[in-house]
Amino acid sequence: MATNEAVDQHTLPPNPEKATLEGRNKYLGFWFFLGGETVLFASLFGTYLGLRNSTAGGPGGADLFHLDLVFIMTMILLTSSLTSVFAIINMRRNNYKGLLMWMWATVLLGLTFLGFEVYEFYEYYHQGLGFTTSAFASSFYTLVGTHGAHVTFGVLWIITLLVRYRKTGLTLTNAPKFYTAVLYWHFIDVVWVFIFTVVYLLGIGG
Amino acid sequence: MSNAKAQPKSVLWDWLTTVDHKKIGIMYMVAGLFFFALGGLEAILMRIQLMFPEFSFLGYQTYNEVLTMHGTTMIFLAAMPLLFGFMNFIVPLQIGARDVAFPFLNSLGFWLFLFGGLLLNVSWFTGGAPDAAWTAYVPLSSDSPGHGVDYYVLGLQVSGAGTLIGGINFLVTIINMRAPGMSMMRMPLFTWSTFVTSMLILFAFPALTIGLLLLMLDRIFGGAFFDVAAGGNVVIWQHLFWIFGHPEVYILILPAFGMFSEIIATFAKKRLFGYSAMVFATLIIGFLGFMVWAHHMFTVGMGPVANAIFAVATMAIAVPTGIKIFNWLLTLWGGRIKFTVANLFALAFIPSFTMGGVTGVMLATSAANYQFHDTYFVVAHFHYVIIGGVVFGIFAGMFYWWPKMFGYRLDETLGKIFFWLFLIGFHLTFFVQHFLGLMGMPRRVASFLDGQGLNEMNLISTIGAFMMGVAFIILVITLIVSRKNTDNVDDPWDGRTLEWATPSPVPEYNFAQTPLVRELDALWHEKYEGDGKMKAAEPLDDIHMPNGSILPIFISLGLTVASFGLIYSTHVITVIGLLITFGAMFVRSIKEDHGYHIPVSEIKRGKGER
Amino acid sequence: MSTHLDPSAPLQGSASKATERKLKQEARTQVVSYVFMIFITSTAFLTIATDIIPSSFGIPFILLLAGVQVVMQLYFFMHMKDKGTGWVNAMIWSGMFVAAITVATLMLLLGINKY
C-alpha cells in the first residue's frame, strides 16, 4: 500500500499523528465524528431550550443553580484543555514523558470536574429536582448528563491509553490515538462552554 | 507486529470476521434482500387486509403492527442496507483503493445494523411489534402499552449507530483513499452521491439518536419530555424525527441517482451529460434536504409564516432534481441505447420518479397539503419516489454490478419478465392511491367502510401488489438459475469506470498496482484513447492488508444484550451487555494489530492465472 | 521483498531547531488564548452574577462571548486554523449550520406560539 512512503520510522515527523495513512484517516474520521456530535448536542440543547420553563410546579433553574460552583467547574475544564494542548506540544517534540505527564494532569482535572458534577446532581436531587419531576428536569439532566457521560468516557479512554502505552515511547500508532483523544477532550470543553452559558448563565439571568 | 501471511480460516469464520469491504458489501446485500422480502411480505399482508371494505384478515392492532414494521423494515433494514451494499462493494473500486479507510469499523457498522434489525424483529415473538407507525409520533408511541415500541427504540438505536459509522467511513475513504489522479471532479457520480449521502447521514442521524434516546427515557425511565401533564411537549419528537427523516429520504435517493448516472451513461455509450452540473445538483439537494423537514408538519400548528417558508424551500428542491432529470435525458440523446435489464430499470425510473417528484411538489403546497396530508395521496407520492427511484435503482444496480460482485451474469430474459411484471404491478398499486387519498381515504387505517366509494380502487391496488410479489419471486429465481453464466463477467457492459478494470471475482487487494487516473471515466479513457489498460501509479510491491476480527460481533452482541436489559428493565442484563461491548472495545484498543502483507510473488501468481 | 515499516517502533530523535522554535511560539500563543478564554468566561459570569448589566443586553452579549470562545477553542486549541484542515472546516461548519437551525426550531416552532 502506498501508505507510509517517505516516512522513516527513525526520525520524528513534524505531525506524527498524521504521518501514516491510518493516522490521517483516524484524524479526519474523528473530526467528522465530532461534526455529528455537534448535531447530537444541538438536539439536546434545543430540547432543553424548548422545555426550560416547563417546571410543572417543581423547582426551576433559578431556584437551584449555584453559579460559583459551575464557574469553578468551567475553569477546571478550560484548564484541562490547556494541559492537553501542552501534551500535544510535547508529543511534537518527542518528549514522551511530558506527553504522559500532561495527559495525566488532564485526567486529574477531568476527574475533579466529574466529582463536582456528581455533587451538583446530588444537591439538586435533594432540593426536589428528580429526573421525573418535570420536563425541565428531564431535559436538564439529559443534556448535562450526556455531557458528563462524555467526560467519563473521555477520562476512561485517556487512562486506557496512558496505561497501555506507559512505556512504549511515542510511535506512529499511538500518536494518532493520543491526538484524537485530545480532540475529543477539547470538544467536550466546547460543549461545556455552551452548557455554562445557555443552561446556567441564562438559567439565572435569562 | 505484522504477520507475514494471513492464517488459513474456515469459510464461516472468514465471513464472520471479515473486514474486506467486498465481503461486507455482499453481506449487506444478502441481509438487505432478506429484509426486503420481509417488508414486502408485510406489505402484501396489508394489501390483503385492504382488499375489501371492512375485511377482517388482520386484526386492527395487528394491522398497525404490520404497518409499522413494513415502513421501518423497508426504510432502515432493506433500502439503506442494499444501498450500503453497493456503496461498500463499488466505491473503493471506483476510486482505485485497496480498501476502505476503516475496515474494522466497516465490519462493526454491518454487524450493528444486522443485530439492530434482528432485535427489532424479535418483537414479533415477544408479545407484539411496535404499533405507532414508522414515525412513532408521541404520545401514541410513548404511551403504547407492551414492549413493541421499546424494541423500535432500541433496534433503531443499535442499527442507527451502525449506519453512522458507515457514513463516516465512506467520507474518509472518499477523501483520503483515492488513487493518484482521481481528483474530486473526476470521481464517478456514484462515488459523489455516496459522499453526499454520507454527509447527510453524519448530520441527520444524531437527531434521530437523540429522539430515540428521549423516547427511551420517557418510556423506560419515567422521563417527562413528551408528558404534557409534566410540562412536556409532543412536537419536539416530530421535529427531531423529521430533522432526521427528511434528509433520510435523500439518503435513500441520492445513491440511486448515482447508480442511474453510471448505468445510463454506460448503456447510452456516452459520457454523462453535464457532469459538473450533476455534482453541483447533488450537493444542492443535500443542502436543501436539511432546510425542509417541517413540510411533514404543516398541519401541526406551527403557523402560516413557518408553513410558507418551509413550503417554498421544499419546492426549491424541484430545481436541482429537474437539472438531473434533464441531464439524464440529454445523456441518452444522441447515444446508442441498449435495453438491458439494468438499463430498463434506469429508464423506467425517469418517468416514474418524475411522477412521484411532482406529487411531492404538490404536497409541498402548504395550503393544499391540508387536504393531502395523512391520506393515501401521500402514500402514493412516496412509493412513487421510493419504488420508482430507490427500488428501481437497487434492481438496476443488481443487474449491472452482479457480475462484478458475484462472478455471474443475471439472466436477461427472466430479468425482463421480472421487470415488466414489477413495473406494471407498481403503477397499478400506487397510481390509484392518489385518488383514494383525495376521495377521503386517510392513511394508516386498518380498514375502510363500505359505501364510501373506495372499494374498487383498493382492490386494484391489491392486485398490483400481488403482481409485484410474483415479480419478486421471479427475481429470486433469476438469482438462482443464472449461476451458470460465468463467462464474460470482467467487463460485460463495456464499462467506463474503474471497477470494470478489475477481474471478477475481485481479488482481496482489488488492484495489484494502484491505477493512475487520467480522465473522468478513467477506464473508458484508456480504452478509447489509450491501450485499454489502466496505467499503474506504483511499482508492483507487497500489499498491506488488515486482519479480520471477531470483535465487531461481540460489540454488537453486547449492545443487543444491553437492549434486552433495557426493554425488560432488568438492569443486571443491561450492565452485562455494556460490559461485553466496552470489553470488546477495550481489547480492540489495547491490542495493536498491524495486519499482514501479501508478497509480490503471490500477487504475480494471481495475475498470471488470468 | 521490501522491508515493511513497523508502526509500533518508538520514534527516535527530536524536533528540529526550527520546529522547536515554532513549538515554543505555539506554547506562548496557546497560553495567551487560555488567558483570554478565562477572561471571557469571567466576563460572562460577572455579566450575569452581578446585576449591573441589563439582561436585554446581557443575554446576547454572553451568547456572543460563548461563540467567540468556541471559535478560539476550535481554531487555536484544536488547530482548525492550520493549513490542510479544509475538510475539517467544511464538516464542522456544516454541523454547526444544522445545529443552529435545529436549536432555533426547537425554541420557536413547538406549536405553543404560532408564527
Added chain:
Amino acid sequence: MKHLWRLLPFSFILLLAGCGVENLSALDPQGPVADMQLSLIQLSLYIMILVIVVVFAVYLFVLIKFRERPGDTHIPKQVHGNRTLEFIWTTIPILLLLMLAVPNVMDTFTLAETSIPEADEDGVEPVPGEDYVTIRATAHQFWWEFEYPELEINAGQEMYIPTDTRIIVELEASDVIHSFWIPALVGKQDNVPGITNDLWFEAPEEGVFFGKCTEICGPSHWLMDFKVIAVDQSTFTTWADTMAAPPAEFTEPQGEVAVEGRQIFEANCIACHAIGDEGGAVGPNFTNYADREVVAGFLEHTDENLREWIRDPQSLKPGNEMPAFDESTLSEEELDSLIEYIDTLQILE
C-alpha cells in the same frame, strides 16, 4: 371545474366517474375553503402535467430515435454539456414554481385567519351563533367532543353548524394526537395534546358531511369518524337553544319503561355520558343521541347495533375507553328499557 378527474389526460380515469361519495371527497368541495384548496390543487396539477408532458415527450423521442439498432456499432460523440440548455432547464422550473408558490403563500395566510369577525362600520359586534360560531373540537380515543363555548353546548360525534356562517374550530386532544378533517369542507389540522390549533370554514349548503381522524391514534383509528350537519340558521338556533338548556319534558322520561331506562342510565352511564350539562364527559354527550345517524361513530343507528355496542364495545372498536356491560351487569330487560330511554333523547325530528 368541480371534478378533478376530468382534467386528467388518462382516459381510464374517466371510468372512475361516479366513484367517490358525495360529501366525503376533497374533489367535490362543498364550501369556500375546500374550493380554495381544490383550486390550488388544480393549479399545481396543471403545472405538474406540463412538466410530465415535457419530460415524457423528450423521453419517448430519445428512446425511439436513439435506440440501438441491430448491427450498429458506432461510438457516439462524448458530449460534455451545454450551458444554454442548463440555463433553460434551471430557469423554467423556477418560474413554474413561483407560479405555484405565490398563490400558495397567499392561501396559507388566508387559511390561518381564524379570528372572530370584527364589528361592522356601525360598531355592531358580531353575534356568536349567528354571525359566527366557535366550536372547540376535542379529540378522544376514538370519538369527538364538540363544545360551543359561547352557546354553552357540549355535543358528541356530530357537529351542528348553521349554513353560510363562519365556523371557527379550536382543536384540542385529550390523549394522543388526532387530526380533524372534513374533506368536502376544509383540509385538516392536528389535535395535539397541550396545544390549541384552529381552522375556519363555511358551508353554504345544508347537508351532512363526513369527517375523519387522519392521524393514527390507536387500533380503532379508522373508525374515528364524525359528521358535520349543516342546517339553516333557524334550525340551528332551535337546536342550540334546546341543547344548551334541554326543557324538562325532554330530560324527564315519558312512559314507564323509559323511566326505568332513565334510572339505569343514571346508575350505569351518566358518570361518563352527560345529558345536558348533567353528568361526566369521559364519553360523548347524550343530549341528542337519538338524532344521530350512527352508533359509535360508524354503525348504522339501530337498536340492535346499540345493543351490541353496549354489550361488547371492545370487539367493535378495540382500544376505546368504554367498559362492557354483560348480562351480569345489565340484564336483557334492563338493556331494553335503557335503549328505549336513549331513543327518546331527540332534539330535532
